[in-house]
Amino acid sequence: MKQSHQLPLMGLLLFSLIPSQLCEICEVSEENYIRLKPLLNTMNQSKYTRGTSSSVNVLLSLQLVGIQNQNLKQKLIQQIEYIVKRRLSQVSSGELALIILALGACRNPDKNLIYDYHLIDKLENKFQAEIENMEAHNGNPLTNYYQLSLDVLALCLFNGNYSTTKVVNYFTPENKNYYFGSQFSVDTGAMAVLALTCVKRSLINGQVKTDESNLKNISIYIKSLVEKILSEKKENGLIGNTFSTGEAMQALFVSSDYYHENDWNCQQTLNTVLTEISQGAFSTPNVAAQVLPALMGKTFLDVNKDSSCVSAAGNFSISTQEPITVTTPGSQSSISVNYSVRINETYFANVTVPNGSVFLDVMKKAQEMNDTIFGFTMEESSWGPYITSVQGLWASNNDRTYWELLSGGKPLSQGVGSYVVHDGENLEVRWSKY
Numbered sequence: 524m525k526q527s528h529q530l531p532l533m534g535l536l537l538f539s540l541i542p543s544q545l546c547e548i549c550e551v552s553e554e555n556y557i558r559l560k561p562l563l564n565t566m567n568q569s570k571y572t573r574g575t576s577s578s579v580n581v582l583l584s585l586q587l588v589g590i591q592n593q594n595l596k597q598k599l600i601q602q603i604e605y606i607v608k609r610r611l612s613q614v615s616s617g618e619l620a621l622i623i624l625a626l627g628a629c630r631n632p633d634k635n636l637i638y639d640y641h642l643i644d645k646l647e648n649k650f651q652a653e654i655e656n657m658e659a660h661n662g663n664p665l666t667n668y669y670q671l672s673l674d675v676l677a678l679c680l681f682n683g684n685y686s687t688t689k690v691v692n693y694f695t696p697e698n699k700n701y702y703f704g705s706q707f708s709v710d711t712g713a714m715a716v717l718a719l720t721c722v723k724r725s726l727i728n729g730q731v732k733t734d735e736s737n738l739k740n741i742s743i744y745i746k747s748l749v750e751k752i753l754s755e756k757k758e759n760g761l762i763g764n765t766f767s768t769g770e771a772m773q774a775l776f777v778s779s780d781y782y783h784e785n786d787w788n789c790q791q792t793l794n795t796v797l798t799e800i801s802q803g804a805f806s807t808p809n810v811a812a813q814v815l816p817a818l819m820g821k822t823f824l825d826v827n828k829d830s831s832c833v834s835a836a837g838n839f840s841i842s843t844q845e846p847i848t849v850t851t852p853g854s855q856s857s858i859s860v861n862y863s864v865r866i867n868e869t870y871f872a873n874v875t876v877p878n879g880s881v882f883l884d885v886m887k888k889a890q891e892m893n894d895t896i897f898g899f900t901m902e903e904s905s906w907g908p909y910i911t912s913v914q915g916l917w918a919s920n921n922d923r924t925y926w927e928l929l930s931g932g933k934p935l936s937q938g939v940g941s942y943v944v945h946d947g948e949n950l951e952v953r954w955s956k957y
């Protein structure tokens with residue numbers, strides 16, 4: 524073959540190699556942005572008064588997709604400033620990691636807060652405390668592997684100190700912390716893929732030095748986690764459940780070297796999520812914020828790319844209208860449900876609540892009926908209320924115990940504050956191990 528023929532061929536070969544280095548991304552097209560509106564409205568209408576971390580998730584999401592709603596952003600940044608100044612010691616490692624990601628995204632003046640308040644050093648300490656807890660408590664972190672992954676991700680993106688060898692030791696795909704019971708947690712696996720991909724990239728760029736075997740192991744872990752994520756793909760394209768799909772998409776965007784094109788139909792997943800949006804599935808700010816970046820082709824690894832902060836969606840307006848609460852004449856009617864608390868024994872109650880009530884309303888009503896048997900405590904999380912104890916029996920991360928919510932014997936995929944109960948339903952809170 525003559526030289527002149529070889530050149531274009533070489534070019535073609537090189538060109539065909541480049542895409543495998545890039546991410547495979549499918550995203551909502553501009554003419555379909557309107558279908559994202561319910562997410563933006565939910566994020567906008569939330570009342571960020573308690574200084575919980577849902578404001579952090581919302582800010583991170585808006586920054587990543589490049590939405591220029593200065594009013595909302597200012598409100599959120601004030602919330603975060605309050606957390607940073609007043610109650611940083613009470614913030615968990617993953618919440619702090621999210622704060623760093625949200626403040627660090629885009630070239631904005633608030634980035635200075637990260638350095639003024641030494642947030643990276645503080646995250647290093649919180650991450651260290653997680654590791655120490657694992658060493659003292661049978662491999663159980665203070666929080667969970669979703670948050671540990673966020674920690675590694677933030678330390679990696681913002682040049683904090685972390686030990687690559689520790690990451691390799693703790694993030695083996697067989698680690699029990701990727702599972703709740705026998706169920707692989709797609710959210711957790713996805714966040715770990717993002718963190719490990721960041722670590723892998725800094726090793727390859729030579730930003731962080733380590734021996735060859737660490738790099739090799741990290742690649743093996745990513746591959747295995749990606750396989751586990753893909754094996755949770757449902758027929759309709761969702762991965763795990765509705766609420767883990769956005770994060771799974773992010774993980775798959777950055778790891779396309781590790782699976783075959785035919786293994787995942789991104790467009791199908793995207794279409795199903797859009798349908799779920801139209802059915803009102805993402806009705807709390809946190810769930811809306813978590814799904815949005817993936818739908819616009821963004822991942823948490825884009826946080827320190829300046830380009831991620833301006834987009835065609837920049838001027839996509841967010842309406843400030845209050846949520847429309849439909850009060851149909853029949854909506855004041857009552858329904859009755861069976862509620863039970865299961866420890867070893869099962870305690871039953873028949874509870875009557877107004878139509879449209881959520882799980883928490885049922886628990887409150889039962890508590891009023893019998894405080895000894897149905898008394899409970901809860902705490903606010905970015906996901907809404909989380910049940911911490913029933914009958915004085917407390918959930919514990921060190922023991923991997925929690926109060927599981929079920930309906931008709933099946934675990935729910937929403938918390939007590941958002942799950943709307945139905946007439947005749949069999950609801951249960953069960954003392955469980957994960």
Ligand code: CBY
Pocket residue numbers: 576617618621666667669670703708710711763764765766767810813905906908909910911920924925926927928929934935936937938939941957
């Ligand atoms: N975020 C976190 O630290 C949480 C990480 C997470 C993997 C999270 C899901 C995923 C996410 N994207 O944030 C997670 N849940 C964890 C780790 C846990 C455990 C918490 C204890 C610990 N070790 O940190 C635990 C106990 C296993 C758990 N989740 C329990 C529950 C149930 C809560 C019941 C209660 N006591 O109030 C519940 C309701 C499941 C059940 N049937 O009992 C539950 N989780 C659900 C439904 C969810 C989803 C919420 C979806 C929604 N619509 O609100 C979830 C997104 C999430 C939050 N859990 Co957990 C998973 C999903 O369905 N895809 C970091 C922080 C900074 O925000």
